[in-house]
Amino acid sequence: MTGRFPIEDVTPSVSCGRYPAKAVVGELVPVSAVSYREGHHALGVNVVWRGPDGETEPFTRMRPGEPGLDQWHGTIRPDRVGRWTFTVEAFDDPYRTWRDAVVKKIGAGQGLEDLANDLYEGAEVLDLAAKIVPGHDEDRVRDAASALRDEQRSLFARVSPALDLEELLWHNPVRQLVTTTRSYAIWVDRKRALYSAWYEFFPRSEGAEIGPEATPIKHGTFATAAERIPAVAALGFNVLYLPPIHPIGKVNRKGRNNTLVARPEDVGSPWAIGSDEGGHDAIHPQLGTLEDFRRFIGVAQDHGMEVAMDLALQAAPDHPWVREHPEFFTTRADGTIAFAENPPKKYQDIYPLNWDNDYKGLRDEVYRVVMHWVGNGVKIFRVDNPHTKALNFWQWLIAKVKESDPDVLFLAEAFTRPAMMNGLGKIGFTQSYTYFTWRTTAWEMRQYMEQLLTTIDWMRPNFWPNTPDILHESLQHGGPPMFKIRSVLASMLTPSWGMYSGFELFEHVARPGAEEYIDNEKFELKPRDWAGAEKAGRSLAPYIGRLNQIRDENPALHWLRNLRFHEIDNSNLLCFSKRDPDTGNTVLVVVTFDSANVQWGNTVLDMPALGKDWHERFTVVDQITGATYEWGQHNAVRIDPYVEPAHVFVVQPAQ
Template sequence: MTLVNRGLDEWRAEIPLAENARVLFAVRAWTDLYGSWLADLKKRVEGGAADVSNEVCEGVRLIAEAGRRAKGVDRNILDNAAAELKDAAKDPRLALETASRSVTVDLMALWEEKRDAVASRPELEITVDRPLARFGAWYELFVRSQGTAPGKSGTFRDAEARLPDIRDMGFDVVYLAPIHPIGRTGRKGRNNSLAAGPADPGSPWAIGNESGGHTAIEPSLGSMADFERFVKKTRALGMEVALDFALQCSPDHPWVKEHPEWFYRRPDGSVKYAENPPKKYEDIYPLNFDSGRPRALWEEVRRTLLFWIERGVTIFRVDNPHAKPLAFWQWLIRDIQTGHPEVFFLAEAFTRPPMMRALAKAGFSQSYTYFTWRNTKPELTGYLTELAGSDMAEYFRPNFFTNTPDILPPVLQTGGRPAFMARAALAATLSPSWGIYSGFELCENEAVPGKEEYLNSEKYEIKLRDWNGRGNVKDWIRRLNKIRRENLCLSRLDTLAFLETDNDQVLFYEKCLPDRSSPLWIAVSLDPSKKQECLLNPPKDPAGTDFTARELISETTHAWNGPCRFVIEPSRPALIFRAQRKPS
């Protein structure tokens, strides 16, 4: 450990964590006898003491005692150090110089007796996730909407045909909306209507019917073999599959009959359906984790996860985890990761910040955030300062989704294509993990009037899309993800720093590596409907302010000497500069 503030006794240590595992450690402390003696000797010598022979004798004794405990060549070095210090006893400055040799100080720290050593209890634990849990681009899709025939459900084979295009855009994770059998009782029709027609597929979050529950496949999507093939094909392209893990059931789920105690009952004996006022979900029963005998439910959830892990799934996006007990998540995630450390979980928790933080500490590797509702410069700088500049950066990993099947932000409803480009640029460069829900690349923005919801929502119907439709932003997304892959600083959250600009409609910030190397300077328009002129003021460098900056989207090079003026156009609402100091 390194002493960083002697007056406050603050120490720092860095532990290399190269293995995907759980690591236990403790902080051990003791009285530094030799260091204390050496500090006292230094004070005496620098104070002009003419005779330090008694003090030298004490130091010789300490070194000799450590030498008797040392092994191998260390013993010889310490024995020689004791003899040399004894010989220097009559010359205070020579004695201090001899006692202060770094090799002696280092070996004394290793071999001197630590009589009063104490260690922190309990031992501290670090969960070492694999890199994708920290840095990745997510693409969410509904398998049933990947087909090519109107009104007909897409299949895993259809979704497989789309994988090269998703990979070409630079995504790392293909996140699937629920793929399980969909309930029939209370099935919702288009736009969440209570009357479902015979052709309405229902919401995939209403899980379970006569074909099975959470370990079954919706028959219209294909077979389990088709799913396993899809997982393998995804991996072959360098991506991974994430499954939606929604712990809720349709009234037709096998658990409703097999385990009625797992559900909430009204006073009249009927099962309580899900509600999030003013929203009602008559097609969904929430699970009762507060029942008198929850252990069987916990074990069944564990068995369900292991079922999908055995079929190649190692990432789970958990629906509404804040509605389940924290103790359950602590137990479940620890249990799963003990046998499968490669597995990690994304919390879809749009809830109060204390609960979001608690879920991260309970084991969730990533979390959804308030990014979709942060649009102005004060909103973004305040929120990102909290995420990157507080202790949250040590345990809370954000995943900035630009949109979700439930959320079509007003900025996308009204801002047109430039808004989609700007929000993608913000998400991809501010957060190490980011994602889009399919249709974003096509700038889909038709909303229910007055709400943050998609009109003709894909949650209740099958969509047929032209994936290369006019006005798409696929090239923009591809460029952003390419820049992410080529600039490791974008995998960091804790190095984010906001920079000066004279335009409140431009957010200007820096990302760099921990040693301040390889910086990117990023400017994004917050009102991309208009041309924005701005003076960009990069951070001052002690070695000078003359830079060349490569703008990575347009692939142009700019000389940069102090503040520079730029124009950000609606057709290209972000500038990303890789800075290089000019050679002297």
């Protein structure tokens, strides 16, 4: 900071400005700072911000917060992808100093003789202001200055024109003794970085056929998997995530349910990447060719979806890297290469990479692989276990990719310690998986969301009720109502959510003693009878589709900073809302966490958070059932999970 006035606690600032904060195009980004000065003269504070090309945008005047705290607040709205910067400036505001003093003196009964000096001093300030204001306002300011100097006028006639300039000179202030902070950065992504709905499926299972004992008869291809795309798009998903599509290792291949010995016909885990058929830049030959993959991407784009590719930086024992770059791995004392372990679990079919043997060589090879897929139309990567790789590598890779392709996004699949998850967000990951799955009470979920709101400047959450690896006991035992509950929470609390295929069919049987699916699709083909399940009424697909439709129709659900919780006197219920600052669109949700019993609750709503006065009554329309209710601050609500476990209300505009 250089200048006259202290400026402290600037936000957004990630790790004291070491890393850029995050935003998306069109997002209202709050900026705050603490600034103060000696005496009673007025202080002004503003934000100066610059776009990706270094161009200066019109500055944003900041307004004071709660009296006595000296905290100032403003918002900026970036309109392009790239690296933006901002500084906060504090300045002496002579017009406001003059105006405040004159208003107080007149209020105290002082007359023309007492205010003679004040009037001429005010005219001098307005002379300066006339050089600053837009051209069409210049005459107005000069006329006010002349009025202050006109001794033939009454006191009221002399000061009124100058006092009426308050709004104009708020936005076009005379600034003296300007103090400037250091520059802070904000990386601005396209909106998909914040608002997205992901669907995961295994292409090899779509169109596949299996025989007794899950014996593969026919392997799915990109062509057969593309036939599933219209149905997924109809559910309202806009990101289609594919597990690894590369050749699968044949050495130490795992069998069904992660058995150590595979049958000759077993397909293996897609995460055991690489064989004599190729590595990370190749496609599994049974899925098709590179041209087939491009056509698959094209079909997805035609249906309004993007394809996200899995980036799993590990290798099967027969990956080409093992032969060509043994320095990429860890060699043990007996000369063998170390396979992956997470005691007591062993992954004999996977070799982890060693980032300390040949860092530059490995780094450049991974960059080559990523850019190969970017060049073939992939703009989103779901990164497998990034917390087990060197963080300086990720920081370099993400920045390097964005130099040429700033619209590429990276989702971190990191279920690990909070510091590591936050660190991955700070160094550049666009989104992150979270602990959502394990927050199973209303109190836990509210506390967790309030925690996530404090990290929004660097870690964007993506909520998944299930993954191929994770089948929480709440879904194992909660029945169909719990599937609805978890999908409502995931899709309404955060702008980004996702689900793994089979969720809509209520798949819930776990491997004994584990928190994952039995007959796991990671190790076998799993074709599903989508149409038959929906025809028989055993599908959650229509419900999922309606939730995504509600998200698309209500801009309030496209943001996270606007999340507010409301009080409700039943610990099994959660009440929250979101309000869009531009349109006033407001969504109010009440959801139960009990999938077995009817729950009653009484709300105490934060009415200003809904855009209402405390005494107002208003109409809400349930977006799931179509029912209409008249609500106010206090409301009784009844939720039967076997009927509908949640109310998703849209607050209607006042008539």
